[in-house]
Structure formats: C-alpha cells, structure tokens
Amino acid sequence: MRATASSGSDAPLCFPYPAASNDGWIAYRGPADKAAWKTGIQAMFDAIELIVGIALIGAMALYAYACQRL
C-alpha cells in the first residue's frame, strides 16, 4: 500500500533530459556550471541505482551457487 504523503514524482530529473542539457554527460562537467554539475551527479546516481539493482540481484547467483556447496 501507499506509505507516505509525498508523491516522489517531483524530482527535478526526468528522462529524456530537457533539450538544453541533452547534449551528453560530458557537457555537465564544466566546474563553472553548478546546476549542470548537480544534474550530472543526479544522472550518475540514477545510473548507479539501476546498476546496483542489477548487481545485487545478479549477486544472488553467487549466493545460489554457495548454497549448493554448503
């Protein structure tokens, strides 16, 4: 069931990124553009969450193998 009062859908980052900043991640790496840095970090975090999910479920394969060897 629903857990909280906040929707969580109001995060600033959305896919695909707004056209103005949709010219590749390399464009976010200019130290002068604080907002671009923020967006870039968020995009990194976004990728990390997906990769962490895949890695953790995938790591269960090792756990399955270990259980067989127990």
Place this chain on the structure above:
Amino acid sequence: MTILGWSQIAIVLLLVLAAAIPFSGFVVKVMAGEANFMTPVLRPVEIGFYRLAGVDEKREQSSLVYSLALIAFSIAGFVSLYALQRFQNVLPLNPQGFDAVAPDLAFNTSISFITNTNWQNYGGESTMSHLTQMLGLTVHNFLSAATGLAVAFALVRAFARSSATTIGNFWVDITRVSLYLLLPLSIIIALVMCAMGVPQTLLGSVEATTLEGAKQVISMGPMASQEAIKQLGTNGGGFMNANSAHPFENPSALSTVLQIFALLLIPTASVLAFGRAVGDGKQGRAILITMAIMLVAGVGVIYWAETYGNPLLTALGVDPAAGNMEGKEVRFGQALTALFTSATTGTGTGAVVAMHDSLTPLGGLVPLFNILAGCIWPGGVGAGLYGFLVVVVIAVFVAGLMVGRTPEYLGKKIESREMKLAMLAILIYPLIVLGFSGASMLLKTAMDSLGNAGPHGLSEIVYAYGSTTANNGSAFAGLNGGTTWFNNTLGLAMLFGRFAYAIPVLALAGSLAAKKKAPISAGTFPTDGPLFVGLLLGVIVILYLLQYFPALALGPIVEHFLMLGGKAF
C-alpha cells in the same frame, strides 16, 4: 465484539475453505502439467509461449539452474519496470501528463513489484501513468505471484520425489501459473468488481463540482483489472493512494468480502494442494489448521482491541459503543476490518481497508507480528507455503532432538545441510529488519521521517522494514518513506527478503529431492495430527518471539500500557 461480527468472519472463512478445497485439486493438475478443463483453450497458447521463448517443457532443471532462471527473470523484470517508469513521460497512455518517476523511487518501486511486495512510496493516481500501471505494475502483479508459486512447487516436488536430480522447470511453472490460475481468476474477479462499481476505464480523471461550488479532480483508470490481481496474487499495491479503503477500489462491505476471499483463496488452496501433491491430504490439512489458528487468533485480538476502544478518546467524550473507529471505514465495520487486517498481513498482500497506524496498540501488534513472522499464515502466493515449510522443517528437527531420532518429514531425513539452509532462510529476516531499523534510529535523516515519537515511532520503523522484508507491502503509515534513505534501504530489504530467502529454499528443495523416501515405520513421528499442530505452534511462538520480543515490547506493548496510563503518541 458481537455474534453478528463473528458470524461475518466465520462465513467469509468458510467461503474461502469451500472454494479452496476443489481449487487445490486444480492447482495440483496445473502444476503437474495434467490436462484440465481449460486445456483445449489454453494449451495452444502455452505451447506458443514455449516455442517463442525456446523452452523445452519436458526438460527439467536442477535446483541451481532453477535458481538462476529465477534470478535472470527477476533482472529482466527489474530493468524493464525501471525503464518504463523513467520513460513514462514520453510513452503513450499518460493522459495526466505525469513526469518520469524519480530514480530512487523507480528503483524502490521496481524492486517492490518484482518481489511481490508492492510497497508504494508514491500515490498511484498522482505519479504513475496508465501505461506504467498496466504494463508495469499489473503485469508484475501476475509474474511475481507466479514466481512465488513456482518456487513453492519446486519445494513441494522435492518432498514428493525420491532420489531426483531435478525440481521442475521454472519457465514452465511461471507460464502455467500465470495462464491457468491467475489470468482466468483475475478476469472473473475483475468483472465481478466492475459489477460492484469499481471503475475500469482509460480516462485520466474527471472534474466535479462540489456542493460548495469548488472544483474537485477525481482520478479514474483501469482499476478493476489491477484490483483483481492485487488481491489474487497477494500483491496489495493499490491504484489509488488510499488502497482498498478508497470507495473506487472497494465500494462496499460486499466487495470487501470478495477482496478477502480473493486474497486468501490461492494461498489456502496451495497448502491443500501440497497435501495432495505429496499423496497425503492430512499433511496439508495439519499445516492449514496451524495457519488458521494463527490467523483467527490475530483476528480475535484485533477485533477485541478495536471494539474495546481507546480510553483516551472515551475520556474526551467520544461514544465508546462503536469502539476505536479512527482510521476505519464505517461501511466495512469492525469485524470485516479485523479480518481484512489479519488476512492482509497473514498473507503477503499488504492491501489495507484501514490505517494500521490508527489501530490501538494491541490491535496494531497483530499486523506487526504477522509481518515479522514473514507473512506465513497462510502467506503470499507460494511464498507462504515455502515459508511455512521451512518452519515445518525446523519443527521436525526440534521434535527429532526431543525424542533422540533422526528427524524425518514425509520420509525425507532432515540432516545438517537441510537445517543450515533452513536457518539461512529464517535468519535473513531479523538480520535485515533489526539491522536497518537500528541504523535508522541512529540517523537524523531517518528519524525526521517519523510522524510520531516514542514507542509508536519505533513501531512505524520496524513495521516498514518488516513489511518490505517479508514482501508484504502494507505500511503502518506515519512514516515518510519517500526519502533517499528509505527508498534505497527499503528497496534493499525487499530484494534480500525475497531472494536471500527463496534461494536457500530452492537449495533445500534440491537437497531434499535427492534423498530417498524412507518408508513409514513405528518410530516415524506423525506430522498430520494435533500433536504436530501443537508443536508447530510452539515453534512459531518460540522462533518469532525470541527474534522480535524486544522490538515488540518497546513498541506496541509499552505503548498499550502508556495508553492505559493516559499517554498517547
């Protein structure tokens, strides 16, 4: 409490039992791949799926390969559901124009739905497009339930077979469960729900003018189809924010009866199917009686506590005749609310008709204990059966120790390896629940999410991690879970609660399947009678109270005494 109330509870439970008995025979046939009355229609579809996916249905898998198939399937589900949420703003069927779902919320929701948890850190009607609801969430309501039953039947086959190297084929199992069990039942239940007034439309929302002249936006959508599998698959994720307390999702007391029936049907039938599949119906009945005792005891405590009411409210002049009605729907009443609350947490459903946060401390203790015990009476679809069979293995081992014989269950010797695997599965829950709860207590960012202080706040945090780890998904409410900390840690709790439990269970299945079945002798401990039921109840009480009594004592129990002393949180 009234006779009428108990009569309602008894009638609903008898209806479930009356349907589950014949349905269990159908479940056995489906899982064995035997012909049934739907074979002429659905068999060509089933074969089509196998051809499309390149699956050889005759080729069974070892427990390791079965586990790997489960993992591969879950990764595919996780990635596709994550992507669907992140791209929903550019995909069709988004009439309300919702943005892409935030990354941490998409992570949490994806894990939540592939693990059959359906914990929702969002309001469905204000966050998810129709496409995400239908193609993502509803589809995973089917697939995650099918996965649970597949794992359960892998374990059932292990008990039924002798000296076997395989435990079934994962792809065949999830196809058969989805096609023969979940889809037809969902269609029937969805149609009945439509007849009862649950909306089924692709409209985004309608605008109404209230009596005061204000404009009100009323969310609509394909609810009946999601509602049916939400209960049948013991998923629990609502289309609407208020879940089954919302009049669109659950319009009346009669629709509540239907929802309770739907959420208990497959778990109950699965237990009876277990008895049939191992060739001894009494074994399934003994387990079901134990589950029923725990379930009904929970209903009794909630019903008593809630009708007794809250003395603090009585002191303020609130009429105590109706009991504690805070957070409840008048149209459902105390008895059905008590039954639904115990059933939704005794199974892995997690749908709610009342705010669990608003239950009295002892009333709230029951759903909290049910989820901390892993939602195994009668449990989620499949997950309840395999979760309870792990408890049975431990109970048999305890009995063996007491009488000084090698423990056996259904002719299978329970030895060191089986016990290690059973304990690996059992211990993962307290490790996650108590570990993350303890860590949250130390973090200001987590404590800031609490809606209440003191023991009630502790209950809110323990409940959140208990609910997600046991893949229940109901929320105690009062806790703002939509933060980076909770989105991520609750996501991890769901992930490990599902896979770190199911994988040792599959290894246990492989180990048991390889064993020879020993013939029944005079020294065999009977596992189908009242003595075994008593033993199971004793093991449940010892096992789970030892794990969680400190948390329960510091949460709802102390809150109860403080309430009697005049203090509320």
